[in-house]
Amino acid sequence: MKAHLLAAASLCLAGPALAQTGAQTAPASERPDEEAAPRKAQPTDATGAEIVVIGEGLPDTPSVTAYASRELTREQIVAAPSGRIEEVLGAVAGFQQFRRSDSRSSNPSAQGVTLRALGGNATSRALVLLDGVPVSDPFFGYVPLTALAPERLESIRVTRGGGAGPFGAGALAGTIELESAGVGTLPPLGASVLVNDRGGTEASALLAQELGAGFVTAAGRWDRGPGYFTTPEDQRVPASARAGYESWSLALRGVAPLSDTLELQAAGLVFDDRRTLRFEGADSSASGADASLRLVGRGAWAIDALAYVHTRNFTNLVISSSRFTRVLDQRNTPTTGIGGKLELRPPVGGDNVLRLGLDYRRAEGELQEDAYSAFSGALTETRRAGGTTSDIGLFVENDWTSGALVLTGGLRLDRTRIGEGFYIARTPDRAVVTEELTPSRTDWTLSWRAGATYALDEQLRLRAAAYRGLRLPTLNELLRPFVVFPVVTQANAALENERLVGYEAGLDWTPALGVELALTAFDNRVEGAIANVTIGPNLRQRQNLPAIDARGIEAGLRVESGGLSFDGTLAYTDAEVDGSGATLALDGNRPSQTPRWAAAASLAYEPAADWLVAATLRHVGAQFESDVETDRLPPATTLGAYLRAPLAGGFALVLRGENLLDERIVTRNSDGDIDLGTPRTLWAGLRYGF
Known part of the structure; x- marks a missing residue:
């Protein structure tokens, strides 16, 4: 493992790296929206040239305009009624978690995210990046949502559709890019404390300080609450428990200039998350420590070099739904993920932006669990499973601009490896019950993307794109069975890579000042889609389906006036399984956990400085719990509200309301045994400094 860590570090520090986005933008001090604002003297280098610390990656390339993307501003991010990142992302219709539960009342391993109704799997099919670093759990593929506090972010961009470029092997359904706020946005000192009507609390603190020519930011957050009963009243038993939760996270980030064009960025994150679901004793935990180092050069030869390491763990206790005793203790899942990238953007001419690079990711993990008799409580079996996965990718992409026309194209070659896989089950006296050793295997995949945009005039731009993407199975899918009692889902060490081929066309129209309309039609096909396939009563197995086809339309409207x-x-998706052979019975079925309709809307009003009044509406259409189209989850529409009112001395009153109409949100349905989502929840508190 030390060798792998050294290799990842060398990716970041080895010299000219390989770059990410596109043509150079003006330094922050020269951007139009800052020209009128007074600014203090900036540090200079030995020649007297001004050094501008940005704290971001390289600027975007023209290719951004060719794909269906949506930006979320900081005001939208911090005004979410729940104060949680999953609701923020829900502002983009088509964003979906595996289940409708939020990160206070779901099992952490079910927090996979996807786009374009390509769900049916708890693993993420969308690539989530925080300041350029993939954040998904190396073993499970879920996103640690509680560790991504909205108040720490500057902006979010959601790009739907498969992607090449850096870490493109994870961008099967699209990319979600989170950008941390810097010293220009965060207060020197900020704090927030809120309580809700069930006794839950949310507390956060922010610190941002200039240090020499650079800056450092620090942030912490702590959430705790007794939760609510996810079990309907008519199904509760004495063992039923509220969905209690407690989580905390600490983030530290520093940015320092090494020269007038070279910048070093370092970041660290630690978090811990504990929850109870459905029954007393059904406790889970997810914890981690992440670190990254990034070198960004904005000179003639633009560079972006990155290295990161994730250490994570997960535990889970499964309680029998009939006898309410412990039946499975997934007591330890230590996992390490490392990775990095090198990018170079050579100066090839004003009309072209060329990106060359490579990236690497590796995950190593092990599951340790104990099975118990539901009747006697005695230990019946101990199990261990583990292995490694890795991916190294080479990519090249070029954008060419000629007047109103932008053409972009890219290729990516990935070598994926699955190795050292094992599953061993033993009796309490250590006799071997099952021992499976999985031979290592490698695969080479060529993926690509291409797009074009054409501006008919200043108001209307047309775009079209096509792409082929890749996703490697996670260690969880390959090795770890799980139980949502009484349904058992088996792992499958023979799973193959998922591959997506997609096409889309759309337009971006600005018919009047302050009015923006976006419309996209898409056709995506995931070949070898990994799904939980029913193979018997209360028994499923992860399998590669022949394909999932998803076609639909996405629309977005923004209006600003004063x-x-x-x-x-709004998103409409017609998704269906293409089944054959053993999965022929699923042919034409809608994938599990996949709605046809999704919509989101927010209305905000700022009557005066520092005031904000906002309302949000979310709708998720009906979906099925399983692949055989049984156990329907009805549609759900929720209304939320947010109010920030300034007080004296830098303080502000904050009021938030979740699910104000108390909509009944069914998040799980197993033959009539259901779980419910967040009921009406009212928050009140104070915020200082931001």
């Missing part, structure tokens, strides 16, 4: 703003998105 202090009033509206942001709305």
Whole structure:
């Protein structure tokens, strides 16, 4: 493992690296929206040239305009009624978690995220990046949502559709890019404390300080609450428990200039998350420590070099739904993930932006669990399973601009490896019950993307794109069975890579000042889609389906007038399974956990400085619990509200309301045994400094 860590570090520090986005933008001090603002003297280098610390990656390339993307501003991010990142992302219709539960009342391993109704799997099919670093859990593929506090972020961009480029092997359904806020946005000192009507608390603190020519930011957050009963009242038993939760996270980030064009960025994150679901004793935990180092050069030869390491763990206790005793203790899942990238953007001419690079990711983990008799409580079996996965990718992409026309194209070659896999089950006296050793295997995959945009005039731009993407199975899918009692889902060490081929076309129209309309039609096909396939009563197995086809339309509308703003998105997706052979019975079925309709809208009003009043509406259409189209989850529409009112001395009153109409949100349905989502929840508190 030390060798792998050294290799990842060398990716970041080895010299000219390989770059990420596109043509150079003006330094922050020269951007139009800052020209009128007074600014203090900036540090200079030995020649007297001004050094501008940005704290971001390289600027975007023209290719951004060719794909269906949506930006979320900081005001939208911090005004979420729940104060949680999954609701923020829900402002983009088509964003979906495996289940409708939020990160206070779901099992952490079910927090996979996807786009374009390509769900049916708890693993993420969308690539989530925080300041350029993949954040998904190396073993499970879920996103640690509680560790991504909205108040720490500057902006979010959601790009739907498969992607090449750095870490493109994870961007099967699209990319979600989170950008941390810097010293220009965060207060020197900020704090927030809120309580809700069930006794839950949320507390956060922020610190941002300039240090020499650079800056450092620090942030912490702690959430705790007794939760609510996810079990309906008519199904509760004495063992039923509220969905209690407690989580905390600490983030530290530093940015320092090494020269007038070279910048070093370092970041660290630690978190711990504990929850109870459904029954007393059904406790889970997810914890981790992440670190990254990034070198960004904005000179003639633009560079972006990155190295990171994730250490994570997960535990889970499964309680019998009939006898309410412990039946499975997934007591330890230590996992390490490492990775990095090198990018180079050579100066090839004003009309072209060329990106060359490579990236690497590796995951190593092991599951340790004990099975118990539901009747006697005695230990019946101990199990261990583990292995490694890795991916190294080479990519090249070029954008060419000629007047109103932008053409972009890229290729990516991935070598994926699955190795050292094993599953061993023993009796309490250590006799071997099952021992499976999985031979290592490698695969080479060529993926690509291409797009074009053409501006008919200043108001209307047309775009079209095509792409082929890749996703490697996670260690969880390959090795770890799980139980949502009484349904058992088996792992499958023979799973193959998922591959997506997609096409889309759309337009971006600005018919009037402050009005933006976006419309996209898409056709995506995931070949070898990994799904939980029913193979018997209360028994499923992860299998590669022949394909999942998803076709649909996405629309977005933004309107701004004075202090009033509206942001709305709508997605309709017709998704179905292409089944054959053993999965022929699924042919034509809608994938599990996949709605046809999704919509989101927010209306915000700023009547005066530092005031904000906002309302949000979310709708998720009906979906099925399983692949055989049984146990329907009805549609759900929720209304939320947010109010920030300034007080004296830098303080502000904050009021938030979740699910104000108390909609009944069914998040799980197993033959009539259901779980419910967040009921009406009211928050009140104070915020200082931000």
